[in-house]
Amino acid sequence: IGQENRGLEYMFVMMNAARYAVGLQGIAVAERAYQKAVAYARDRVQSRPVDGSMNAAATIIHHPDVKRMLMTMRAQIEGCRAMALVAAAAQDAAHAHPEAAVRKQNQVFYEFLVPLVKGFSTEMSIAVTSLGVQVHGGMGFIEETGAAQYYRDARILTIYEGTTAIQANDLIGRKTARDGGATARAICEQIQGTEALLAARGSDAARAMHKRLSAARRALLDVVAFVAGGLAKGSQDSPNAVFAGSVPYLLLAGNVIAGWQMARALLVAEDQLAAGVEVDFMRAKITTARFYGDHILSQVPGVRDSIVEGAAGVTEMALEAF
Ligand SMILES: Cc1cc2nc3c(=O)[nH]c(=O)nc-3n(C[C@H](O)[C@H](O)[C@H](O)COP(=O)(O)OP(=O)(O)OC[C@H]3O[C@@H](n4cnc5c(N)ncnc54)[C@H](O)[C@@H]3O)c2cc1C
Structure with a gap:
């Protein structure tokens, strides 16, 4: 299974892959929470818009604070997804680039990014799924919409594979x-x-x-x-x-x-x-x-x-x- 005394090094190959994958779990659950929040915000009718554009209650996506929450969710997901893809490309180059110096440079870059993909994307997923509950109002807190389930699912991601x-x-x-x-x-x-x-x-x-x-x-x-x-x-x-x-x-x-x-x-x-x-x-x-x-x-x-x-x-x- 490998050379003696290199076990820890080998374990880190597995750990990097596992940590990266948990980061992707965070991005995935956050994306699902965002999609659900957008659908609810387009459907739920509550209060007139502050800009006077309608003389009756509007769907909540018209309210600037609801848009701000959706933008916060969307921007953080897109930023984390892009960071994860850049890390994946670096790992590919670290394996497949014809020049040894470029392979090494990409390996170092990838290894710097792994704790960020894991730690930052999973902390982001808690914040984003929590906002998903908030967009749903009281319907988010009770269980039937499923918004709270995403929040609960995200909560393990900052803990396992290393807090x-x-x-x-x-x-x-x-x-x-x-x-x-x-x-x-x-x-x-x-x-x-x-x-x-x-x-x-x-x-x-x-x-x-x-x-x-x-x-x-x-x-x-x-x-x-x-x-x-x-x-x-x-x-x-x-x-x-x-x-x-x-x-x-x-x-x-x-x-x-x-x-x-x-x-x-x-x-x-x-x-x-x-x-x-x-x-x-x-x-x-x-x-x-x-x-x-x-x-x-x-x-x-x-x-x-x-x-x-x-x-x-x-x-x-x-x-x-x-
Ligand atoms: C649902 C679930 C599934 C799991 N699946 C697996 C699995 O498949 N395989 C597996 O091996 N493990 C698994 N685990 C274990 C998981 O990896 C650990 O729970 C996790 O690494 C945290 O360790 P701990 O629970 O001992 O917490 P602790 O190490 O006791 O941490 C408690 C707190 O102290 C902090 N802390 C601890 N040490 C330090 C330090 N040195 N510096 C700063 N802060 C520190 C932590 O950040 C945390 O806030 C699973 C856990 C759960 C809950």
């Missing part, structure tokens, strides 16, 4: 501190390439995405420096300060990588729209990407502050005080 904290420990230890943050910084350089393409566009959507992506990428670099520096040999910092921000770092990194894919999708969708290809799909993709930038990527700098400046709020509480 989100265990994914975050992997991200911090093996994927960030071990190479001094080199892989994370190389990814940030690629993100900067996308920023340059966005900056060259004239559209409002590209401008908005450029602003959010560059702020998020800078925040990720700060956190990587905090993590790699805090755990470097000879550092005076306590590892507790770094690990107090472990899951927030995973969620931040997942948000940035998923948001980066939405930025790339925005660029492609603008080109396709200009060429007249699948116009409705491309418009929706651009709006969804912009929503991701303004509503989801925009949270990244605040999370950076919690990690880099907020560890004391965790480390200073005496264990006896709980």
Whole structure:
């Protein structure tokens, strides 16, 4: 079954595949919750629209807050799905590319993404299936619509195949501190390439995405420096300060990588729209990407502050005080 003393390494081949698959479970259940929520929002009639466009109660999809919930669900699912596909492509290239150096580069990239696909997509699935319940109102809380079943099904995904904290420990230890943050910084350089393409566009959507992506990428670099520096040999910092921000770092990194894919999708969708290809799909993709930038990527700098400046709020509480 293999060479002696390489068992742990072999086990991680299986673990990476299993963790990746659980991330896909999260994306799948979130997608189903979204489809059900959209169908309900098109059917349920409640209250007049705030813009006065109808003189009678409308279906709830007319209400801006319901649309916001549906956009939050949709944008997060699309971001996580794109990140998972990029990870899968990297794994294919890691196996099949003719050049050894490119295979190695893709393997390192894939391994960095695995805890993000697992941890970020499954945490996303809890948030999205919870929103699915919320869109259904009271009908979501009781069992007959099935919305609550998705929420309950999602709840195991952040636990089995290693909890989100265990994914975050992997991200911090093996994927960030071990190479001094080199892989994370190389990814940030690629993100900067996308920023340059966005900056060259004239559209409002590209401008908005450029602003959010560059702020998020800078925040990720700060956190990587905090993590790699805090755990470097000879550092005076306590590892507790770094690990107090472990899951927030995973969620931040997942948000940035998923948001980066939405930025790339925005660029492609603008080109396709200009060429007249699948116009409705491309418009929706651009709006969804912009929503991701303004509503989801925009949270990244605040999370950076919690990690880099907020560890004391965790480390200073005496264990006896709980
Ligand atoms: C429905 C179901 C199906 C399962 N299927 C399988 C299966 O097929 N095969 C299999 O092998 N296992 C399976 N498991 C087990 C599953 O993988 C574990 O439950 C999971 O890995 C968490 O371990 P634990 O339950 O021991 O929790 P614990 O390790 O006790 O974790 C409790 C809490 O402490 C945190 N924690 C623990 N250690 C650390 C740390 N070092 N740093 C930070 N936080 C930490 C965790 O994040 C969590 O919040 C299954 C579990 C369930 C519920």
